Amino acid sequence: MQQSRTTEIVTGAFVLFGFAALFFLVTQITNKEFTAGGAGYSLLANFENIGSLKVGAPVSMSGVTVGRVESISYDMQQYKAVVSMHIDAKYNRIPDDSDASIMTAGLLGGQYIGVTAGGSDQYFKEGGKFAIVQDALVLENLINQLVASFAGKKSDSAEETKK
Amino acid sequence: MLNSSPTTPNLVEIRDVYYSVGGRDIFKGLTLNVPRGKITAIMGPSGTGKTTLLRLITGQIRPTRGQVLVDDQDVSKLSRRALYALRQRMGMLFQNGALLTDMSVFENVAFPVREHTDLPESLIRNLVLTKLQAVGLRGAYKLMPHELSGGMARRVALARAMVRDPHLLIYDEPFAGLDPISMGVILRLLRNVNDALAITSIVVSHDVDEIAQVADLSYILAGGKVVASGTPKALKEDQSGLVRQFMNGLPDGPVPFHYPADDYFKELLA
Amino acid sequence: MFKALTKLLGNAVAAFGAITWFLLRILSQVPRALLRPGLVIHQIHNAGALSLVIIMTCGLFVGMVLGLQGYDMLERFGSESSLGSAAALALVKELGPVVAALLFAGRAGTALASEIGLMRATDQLVAMEIMAVDPFRHVVAPRFLGGVIALPLLTMIFIAIGIFGVQLVGVQQLGVDQGTFWSQMRGSVEVDDVMQGLIKGCVFGVACSLIAVYEGYVAEPTAEGVGRATTRTVVNSAVMTLILDYMITAVML
Numbered sequence: 249m250q251q252s253r254t255t256e257i258v259t260g261a262f263v264l265f266g267f268a269a270l271f272f273l274v275t276q277i278t279n280k281e282f283t284a285g286g287a288g289y290s291l292l293a294n295f296e297n298i299g300s301l302k303v304g305a306p307v308s309m310s311g312v313t314v315g316r317v318e319s320i321s322y323d324m325q326q327y328k329a330v331v332s333m334h335i336d337a338k339y340n341r342i343p344d345d346s347d348a349s350i351m352t353a354g355l356l357g358g359q360y361i362g363v364t365a366g367g368s369d370q371y372f373k374e375g376g377k378f379a380i381v382q383d384a385l386v387l388e389n390l391i392n393q394l395v396a397s398f399a400g401k402k403s404d405s406a407e408e409t410k411k
Numbered sequence: 412m413l414n415s416s417p418t419t420p421n422l423v424e425i426r427d428v429y430y431s432v433g434g435r436d437i438f439k440g441l442t443l444n445v446p447r448g449k450i451t452a453i454m455g456p457s458g459t460g461k462t463t464l465l466r467l468i469t470g471q472i473r474p475t476r477g478q479v480l481v482d483d484q485d486v487s488k489l490s491r492r493a494l495y496a497l498r499q500r501m502g503m504l505f506q507n508g509a510l511l512t513d514m515s516v517f518e519n520v521a522f523p524v525r526e527h528t529d530l531p532e533s534l535i536r537n538l539v540l541t542k543l544q545a546v547g548l549r550g551a552y553k554l555m556p557h558e559l560s561g562g563m564a565r566r567v568a569l570a571r572a573m574v575r576d577p578h579l580l581i582y583d584e585p586f587a588g589l590d591p592i593s594m595g596v597i598l599r600l601l602r603n604v605n606d607a608l609a610i611t612s613i614v615v616s617h618d619v620d621e622i623a624q625v626a627d628l629s630y631i632l633a634g635g636k637v638v639a640s641g642t643p644k645a646l647k648e649d650q651s652g653l654v655r656q657f658m659n660g661l662p663d664g665p666v667p668f669h670y671p672a673d674d675y676f677k678e679l680l681a
Numbered sequence: 682m683f684k685a686l687t688k689l690l691g692n693a694v695a696a697f698g699a700i701t702w703f704l705l706r707i708l709s710q711v712p713r714a715l716l717r718p719g720l721v722i723h724q725i726h727n728a729g730a731l732s733l734v735i736i737m738t739c740g741l742f743v744g745m746v747l748g749l750q751g752y753d754m755l756e757r758f759g760s761e762s763s764l765g766s767a768a769a770l771a772l773v774k775e776l777g778p779v780v781a782a783l784l785f786a787g788r789a790g791t792a793l794a795s796e797i798g799l800m801r802a803t804d805q806l807v808a809m810e811i812m813a814v815d816p817f818r819h820v821v822a823p824r825f826l827g828g829v830i831a832l833p834l835l836t837m838i839f840i841a842i843g844i845f846g847v848q849l850v851g852v853q854q855l856g857v858d859q860g861t862f863w864s865q866m867r868g869s870v871e872v873d874d875v876m877q878g879l880i881k882g883c884v885f886g887v888a889c890s891l892i893a894v895y896e897g898y899v900a901e902p903t904a905e906g907v908g909r910a911t912t913r914t915v916v917n918s919a920v921m922t923l924i925l926d927y928m929i930t931a932v933m934l
Contacts, residue, residue: 259723259729266834269841273840276863277769469811495813501811506804
C-alpha cells in the first residue's frame with residue numbers, strides 16, 4: 249500500500265511538471281497578446297497581389313498589432329485577392345478612409361498588413377472595406393523593373409554614342 | 412447427447428478431434444473422457460501434444476475437426492464471453508507457476524477474486540489466507556514471486572487456481588523439475604484438493620510412478636490418438652509394445668531410439 | 682529477386698494489418714482499463730516518471746549544443762540576436778518531439794516490450810486468459826495508455842529544459858542580450874508551433890507505445906525472442922517516428 253502511494257505521488261508530480269512545461273511554453277516563448285476569435289469585428293480589403301501573406305499574419309497600426317488576417321480567398325468577379333481581417337473589439341475607432349498595405353517585416357521577414365489611419369470621422373464597422381490599398385512588393389517585379397530601367401538607360405546611352 | 416442433463420458422468424469429452432499446426436498433424440481422431448470427481452492422467456512421450464490438448468480444453472485453440480465438450484458445452488463454438496464464463500469455473504496450474512511477477516503472493520491469489528467479484532476486503536483476506544493455509548504457505552503471503560522456490564511457486568499457483576472453487580483443475584506437468592520433497596507435497600495436495608473440494612482434475616505428466624499413486628484413470632497418447640487407457644495398475648500390466656515401453660522407460664521400442672535417418676553403414680561409407 | 686520482393690511487401694502489409702487489429706483490440710479495452718485508474722497511473726509512472734531523468738539530462742545538453750552551434754552559425758550572418766527564435770523553433774517543432782520519442786523508445790519502449798515478452802515467456806498472459814481476465818485489459822491497454830499519456834508530457838519537459846539550455850549557453854556564456862533573446866523568441870514562436878510539437882508528441886506516443894506493446898505481446902516465448910522484441914521495438918519506433926515526423930510536418934506546414 250505504501251509503495252503504491254509513493255507511485256501515485258511521483259506520478260502526480262510528473263504529470264504536473266509536464267503540464268507546467270506546456271504552460272511555460274505557451275505563455276513564455278510565444279507572443280500570445282492577441283488571439284483571433286476573441287470579441288471583435290471583421291474588415292475586408294481587395295488586393296491585386298498579396299505576395300506571401302498568410303492567414304494569421306498580424307494587422308498592425310503604427311506597429312501595434314490590432315488584429316489578425318482571418319481568411320484569404322480569390323474573387324472571380326473582380327479577379328482580386330480578398331483578405332478578411334479580424335480586428336480586436338477595443339480598436340473600434342479606425343477611420344473608414346484608412347488605407348491598408350501589405351508590408352514585409354525586415355528584409356526577408358514575414359508579411360503583415362499595415363493600416364494607416366485616415367482623417368474621416370466615420371469609423372469602420374463590421375464588414376467594412378478598405379477603399380485604399382497597396383499591394384505587396386514582389387521582389388521579382390522590383391528586380392525586373394530595375395533591370396528594365398537599367399537596360400533602357402543603357403540602350404539610350406548606346407544610341408547617343410552612335411549619334 | 413449434447414443437451415443431456417449436467418449430471419453426465421463426464422465433465423470433459425473429447426470426440427474424434429483432429430488438429431494440425433503448420434502442416435503437422437498433432438491429433439488424428441483423439442477421443443477421451445474425463446469423469447467427474449476423479450483424477451485423470453494424460454501421459455505420453457514428449458511431442459505427442461499433451462499441452463496442446465490442454466489448450467483445446469481451455470479454448471485457447473480450436474480443433475480442425477471434432478468436438479471438445481466441457482460441462483456439455485462445445486468449447487470451440489463458444490463466444491468469447493461464454494468462454495470466459497466457462498473459464499471462471501476452471502483453474503489451471505502451469506509448469507512454472509506463471510505467477511504475476513509484479514504482485515505479492517497474497518495479491519496473486521487474490522487476483523482472480525478481485526477481477527471477477529466485488530467482495531469486501533475482509534472477505535478476500537479470509538478467502539486468500541484459507542487457500543494459502545491449505546497449501547501450507549500462509550506465512551509467505553507477503554513474499555514476491557521471485558523470492559519463492561520452484562515448489563513454493565507451484566503451491567502458490569495451486570492456491571490461486573483453486574481460490575474460486577473451480578469445477579475443473581488442470582495441472583500441466585506439476586512434477587517437472589521438483590525435488591522429491593516438493594513432489595511429495597504436490598502429490599498430496601493433488602489428492603486432497605480433489606477429494607476435499609469434490610472437483611475434477613486433469614493431470615498432464617510423464618512421471619509414471621507419481622501418476623500411478625494418485626490417478627484414478629490414465630490415458631496414454633501417441634501418434635495423435637489414445638493408445639491405451641485404464642487405471643495406472645492395469646496399464647502397468649499391459650504388455651502391448653508402446654505401453655510397456657512407456658510405463659517402464661525402455662530406451663528402444665515402438666518409439667524408436669534413433670531419429671529417422673538413412674542407413675547407417677551406407678552413410679558412413681559414402 | 683522479384684519473388685523475394687513481393688514476399689517482403691506482402692509481409693509488410695500483413696504486419697501493418699496485424700498491428701492495426703492489435704490497436705483496435707487495445708482501443709476496445711481502453712474504457713474498461715480506465716475503470717481501474719490505479720493500473721494506468723502505475724504505467725504512467727513507469728513510462729513517464731522513470732524516464733524523466735534521461736529526458737531532462739538530454740534536453741539540457743541538446744539545448745546547450747543548439748546554443749553553441751546556433752550561435753556559431755548565426756554569427757556568420759551577423760544575426761546572433763535571433764538565436765532565441767531559431768533555437769526555440771527548432772526545439773519546439775522538430776528536435777523536442779523527435780529526440781524525446783527516440784529516448785522514450787530506448788528507455789520506456791524497451792522496458793515495456795521486454796516486460797510483456799517475459800510475461801508471455803513465463804505463461805503469465807496465458808494464465809490470465811485461463812483466469813478469464815483479458816490480458817489486453819489488464820496488461821496491454823494500461824501500458825499503452827501510460828505511454829500515450831507520458832510521451833507528450835515528456836516532450837514538453839524536454840523542450841522547456843532545452844530552451845533553458847540554449848539560454849544558458851547563448852545568454853550566460855556567449856553574451857546574447859537577455860531581452861533580445863526572449864523577445865526575438867516571442868516574436869517568432871506562435872502558439873500553433875507549440876501545438877504542433879504537442880501533436881507530434883501525442884502521435885509519437887501512440888506509435889512508440891503501440892510498437893512496444895505489440896512487439897512484446899507477439900514475442901517468441903524464449904529468451905532470444907524477448908531480446909529480439911526489444912531490438913525490434915527500438916528500431917521500428919525510430920524508423921516510424923521519423924517517417925511520421927515527415928508526414929506530420931508536410932501536412933502541417
